[in-house]
Amino acid sequence: MAETWVNSARGIGADLHVELDGPGGRRAALIRALRDAVRSGRLVPGTRLPPYRSLAADLGVARNTVADAYAELVAEGWLTARQGSGTRVAERAEPLKGGTRVARKAPTRAGGPRHDLRQGTPDASAFPRAAWLASYRRALQQAPNEVFGPGDPAGRVELREALTEYLARARGVRTAPGRIVICSGFAHALRLLFGGGVLRGPLAIEAYGLAFHRELLTSTGVRTVPLPLDEDGARVDLLARERGVLLTPAHQFPTGGPLHATRRAAVVDWARARGTVVLEDDYDGEFRYDRRPVGAVQGLDPERVILVGSVSKSLSPALRLGWMVLPQRYVDGVLAAKGEREAWASVLDQLGLADFITTGSYDRHVRRMRQRYRARRDRLVAALAEHAPHIEVTGVAAGLHAVLRLPPGTERSTVKAAAWQGVALDGLDAFRHPRTATSAGDGLVVGYATPSEHAYGAALDALCGLLPPP
Amino acid sequence: MAETWVNSARGIGADLHVELDGPGGRRAALIRALRDAVRSGRLVPGTRLPPYRSLAADLGVARNTVADAYAELVAEGWLTARQGSGTRVAERAEPLKGGTRVARKAPTRAGGPRHDLRQGTPDASAFPRAAWLASYRRALQQAPNEVFGPGDPAGRVELREALTEYLARARGVRTAPGRIVICSGFAHALRLLFGGGVLRGPLAIEAYGLAFHRELLTSTGVRTVPLPLDEDGARVDLLARERGVLLTPAHQFPTGGPLHATRRAAVVDWARARGTVVLEDDYDGEFRYDRRPVGAVQGLDPERVILVGSVSKSLSPALRLGWMVLPQRYVDGVLAAKGEREAWASVLDQLGLADFITTGSYDRHVRRMRQRYRARRDRLVAALAEHAPHIEVTGVAAGLHAVLRLPPGTERSTVKAAAWQGVALDGLDAFRHPRTATSAGDGLVVGYATPSEHAYGAALDALCGLLPPP
Numbered sequence: 001m002a003e004t005w006v007n008s009a010r011g012i013g014a015d016l017h018v019e020l021d022g023p024g025g026r027r028a029a030l031i032r033a034l035r036d037a038v039r040s041g042r043l044v045p046g047t048r049l050p051p052y053r054s055l056a057a058d059l060g061v062a063r064n065t066v067a068d069a070y071a072e073l074v075a076e077g078w079l080t081a082r083q084g085s086g087t088r089v090a091e092r093a094e095p096l097k098g099g100t101r102v103a104r105k106a107p108t109r110a111g112g113p114r115h116d117l118r119q120g121t122p123d124a125s126a127f128p129r130a131a132w133l134a135s136y137r138r139a140l141q142q143a144p145n146e147v148f149g150p151g152d153p154a155g156r157v158e159l160r161e162a163l164t165e166y167l168a169r170a171r172g173v174r175t176a177p178g179r180i181v182i183c184s185g186f187a188h189a190l191r192l193l194f195g196g197g198v199l200r201g202p203l204a205i206e207a208y209g210l211a212f213h214r215e216l217l218t219s220t221g222v223r224t225v226p227l228p229l230d231e232d233g234a235r236v237d238l239l240a241r242e243r244g245v246l247l248t249p250a251h252q253f254p255t256g257g258p259l260h261a262t263r264r265a266a267v268v269d270w271a272r273a274r275g276t277v278v279l280e281d282d283y284d285g286e287f288r289y290d291r292r293p294v295g296a297v298q299g300l301d302p303e304r305v306i307l308v309g310s311v312s313k314s315l316s317p318a319l320r321l322g323w324m325v326l327p328q329r330y331v332d333g334v335l336a337a338k339g340e341r342e343a344w345a346s347v348l349d350q351l352g353l354a355d356f357i358t359t360g361s362y363d364r365h366v367r368r369m370r371q372r373y374r375a376r377r378d379r380l381v382a383a384l385a386e387h388a389p390h391i392e393v394t395g396v397a398a399g400l401h402a403v404l405r406l407p408p409g410t411e412r413s414t415v416k417a418a419a420w421q422g423v424a425l426d427g428l429d430a431f432r433h434p435r436t437a438t439s440a441g442d443g444l445v446v447g448y449a450t451p452s453e454h455a456y457g458a459a460l461d462a463l464c465g466l467l468p469p470p
Numbered sequence: 471m472a473e474t475w476v477n478s479a480r481g482i483g484a485d486l487h488v489e490l491d492g493p494g495g496r497r498a499a500l501i502r503a504l505r506d507a508v509r510s511g512r513l514v515p516g517t518r519l520p521p522y523r524s525l526a527a528d529l530g531v532a533r534n535t536v537a538d539a540y541a542e543l544v545a546e547g548w549l550t551a552r553q554g555s556g557t558r559v560a561e562r563a564e565p566l567k568g569g570t571r572v573a574r575k576a577p578t579r580a581g582g583p584r585h586d587l588r589q590g591t592p593d594a595s596a597f598p599r600a601a602w603l604a605s606y607r608r609a610l611q612q613a614p615n616e617v618f619g620p621g622d623p624a625g626r627v628e629l630r631e632a633l634t635e636y637l638a639r640a641r642g643v644r645t646a647p648g649r650i651v652i653c654s655g656f657a658h659a660l661r662l663l664f665g666g667g668v669l670r671g672p673l674a675i676e677a678y679g680l681a682f683h684r685e686l687l688t689s690t691g692v693r694t695v696p697l698p699l700d701e702d703g704a705r706v707d708l709l710a711r712e713r714g715v716l717l718t719p720a721h722q723f724p725t726g727g728p729l730h731a732t733r734r735a736a737v738v739d740w741a742r743a744r745g746t747v748v749l750e751d752d753y754d755g756e757f758r759y760d761r762r763p764v765g766a767v768q769g770l771d772p773e774r775v776i777l778v779g780s781v782s783k784s785l786s787p788a789l790r791l792g793w794m795v796l797p798q799r800y801v802d803g804v805l806a807a808k809g810e811r812e813a814w815a816s817v818l819d820q821l822g823l824a825d826f827i828t829t830g831s832y833d834r835h836v837r838r839m840r841q842r843y844r845a846r847r848d849r850l851v852a853a854l855a856e857h858a859p860h861i862e863v864t865g866v867a868a869g870l871h872a873v874l875r876l877p878p879g880t881e882r883s884t885v886k887a888a889a890w891q892g893v894a895l896d897g898l899d900a901f902r903h904p905r906t907a908t909s910a911g912d913g914l915v916v917g918y919a920t921p922s923e924h925a926y927g928a929a930l931d932a933l934c935g936l937l938p939p940p
Binding site: 120127129141187188318343348 | 505509544546548560561590592597599602603607610615616617618620621642644654658728731734735764767769786787788789809811812813814817819922
């Protein structure tokens with residue numbers, strides 16, 4: 001590779017490293033070299049550059065090459081050319097002051113806790129790479145060209161059809177492809193519904209739930225009203241003048257019970273009588289261990305319930321794919337909130353997921369994970385029975401987490417001890433609505449899905465070791 | 471397959487189609503059949519179901535099977551059980567009233583115009599399926615497990631590193647992986663910056679631009695101030711007390727010229743002097759035909775310019791992947807607006823794109839498309855020279871669209887004639903800021919990238935046929 005140092009060029013006074021055989025030819029190489037020199041500060045603002053002919057002679061290139069390079073850099077604002085004063089380094093082209101090369105941000109999980117028993121994430125090591133790739137490849141190969149153009153904001157019809165069939169079969173959902181809108185997850189659904197003006201507050205929500213959802217609602221201008229919980233789930237009998245209610249009927253998050261049958265019926269009745277809506281967060285409805293899944297409340301009245309689901313627990317949060325099953329009257333509003341074209345969910349991943357569902361790979365994966373998570377739950381229950389029999393475990397009929405009931409007043413110190421010992425988990429209090437009078441007592445929310453298989457035993461040992469004594 | 475009609479069961483009075491060998495066993499089959507019967511209205515609310523033993527005898531199954539099925543349906547809210555009155559179909563379990571099976575929504579492009587000369591979309595038929603699949607496969611196979619867990623809201627570091635290198639090389643961008651945040655496109659970037667409270671209005675924007683961006687800003691509460699355009703681009707000398715300016719410096723959208731070098735410098739000076747920011751929409755910077763690309767303004771001062779780019783024009787809008795190159799002081803704010811975990815951009819597609827860039831596939835694709843689009847532009851220019859020599863074509867040095875200057879007063883009728891003849895395109899007026907006094911005159915914005923290769927000739931013929939006479 002022909003390299004030339006043009007430090008001999010009068011007026012520059014800087015090493016200019018020019019790879020004349022580099023990509024793009026001599027002119028491009030010169031532009032690159034000059035730009036780099038200005039950027040790095042080797043050519044300071046105000047410096048006068050040598051005339052074309054001098055530099056051309058130095059470099060052994062045509063004068064036009066240098067003239068073109070100068071013109072280009074003037075056009076880009078690196079250099080200025082004024083009649084009579086020649087070509088100079090522009091005043092504003094200062095080198096970047098420190099800090100540009102900031103530290104490479106570590107991926108979220110790197111440097112994390114020794115044992116991760118936080119709820120909310122599936123076992124990342126169990127992602128079905130081969131089956132997913134097969135679906136993605138098939139989908140991409142079979143896709144019509146229009147797939148690569150602007151996307152339908154409702155989502156690909158292939159995926160909405162696959163979901164219609166799957167949700168009816170697995171979750172008792174009654175819908176049609178025209179009532180499903182694809183989104184990038186539950187938070188996106190909340191943003192579309194409330195930020196998009198489709199729904200308005202005040203919204204009743206369970207007294208215990210994800211702080212993230214509460215904060216998101218608040219930031220969208222929605223007032224949330226906490227709904228107390230008892231052993232039958234959310235006290236929907238206390239619903240009054242709210243404009244809607246957000247529930248986790250299949251498996252109350254995080255306390256763990258299903259919504260009682262009479263309450264399921266009652267909340268739909270309330271929504272009908274008052275012209276309001278039930279928002280059903282079906283976040284882990286597929287993972288029920290001791291009996292068949294409780295169907296979605298949506299099936300009771302598709303005109304009164306919005307069901308929101310995603311693959312974040314069942315497959316991976318990396319895909320950023322979710323769905324909203326809507327009463328007909330909200331479809332247009334949600335689509336308007338989504339925009340004229342698909343602006344969020346990857347259309348290629350949507351097609352991959354459609355194939356993954358219709359070919360049965362999704363069912364197979366869910367079944368496999370259900371077995372794996374059930375085994376983990378059983379190990380958790382067994383470990384506690386052996387090492388901490390005084391600790392009651394609840395909410396274990398379903399889902400990816402359990403609640404360990406602690407003696408009154410011990411939650412905070414136990415969570416602290418856990419952090420101290422490198423065990424990441426949350427206390428129940430982290431999920432409590434700030435304006436509720438009810439308390440679910442002291443407890444730990446233990447996610448048993450996040451550790452990989454080989455790390456789970458050690459995580460359980462660490463957990464048992466930090467629980468308060470009887 | 472063993473099928474049984476249980477219409478003989480006393481009290482039901484409806485055909486109940488039960489496939490006892492169906493998936494999930496007899497209990498599941500019975501639940502399904504009963505649920506379907508209620509849904510479809512064959513079992514009306516209030517109907518009393520037969521006692522366990524009768525139905526069990528009818529079906530030839532164990533009593534417990536029926537009892538379990540009833541209990542499940544009670545739990546799901548389809549049936550109610552009251553001491554003394556037996557099991558009945560719940561009152562609220564009415565069949566869905568019409569309309570559930572709404573029409574399958576057609577994909578966006580189906581039933582579209584005969585000739586699509588709208589700007590904004592690349593040739594969907596040119597998506598490099600094989601190369602993309604190869605990158606996606608490699609990325610997925612090599613990905614560490616943590617990829618499938620919660621994502622870093624900044625985006626995958628692999629992609630941010632690839633972009634740092636690529637943008638420096640191709641666009642003269644000066645940045646570092648820690649200053650790049652991945653998003654799902656330009657609109658998402660605007661939402662994060664203004665909706666997330668990182669930037670505030672008023673924002674100066676070019677007098678001609680995408681109405682969608684203006685409306686998005688307005689809906690986020692940002693007042694936009696139109697900046698007149700002349701032959702050197704946006705009149706940045708008119709900037710005053712705005713808190714920032716949004717520009718398309720490489721190729722003004724839609725009028726088509728690059729921002730003049732002195733204006734590039736001047737706008738950065740303005741931002742420095744007033745402590746404001748330049749938002750650089752680098753939407754088609756890679757497609758420059760007659761000379762090498764104009765570098766990004768961002769390179770002049772990385773602390774004063776936010777550059778936003780995406781693959782929507784260069785590869786496909788189906789991927790929903792874009793990037794924000796940020797001054798250091800905005801990084802934390804944008805990440806806070808994005809949320810604790812990646813909630814938007816598909817992490818798998820991010821990895822695919824990182825591989826696609828680092829292996830050179832992206833460069834190859836851009837080069838190939840640049841040739842293709844240049845050839846199309848040349849055909850457009852040639853066709854006009856032959857069939858409508860009185861029509862001036864401007865803005866053709868770059869990008870995926872051209873502006874055809876029309877005689878004064880003919881734009882509206884020409885756009886109407888185009889619609890009438892199945893040619894989709896926009897007039898310049900569709901892009902004009904409603905509060906600007908300046909006018910770019912009458913013109914058509916002709917996107918030449920959208921039609922597939924074989925459809926382009928006919929589209930050009932149609933276009934030439936509808937232009938106003940000299």
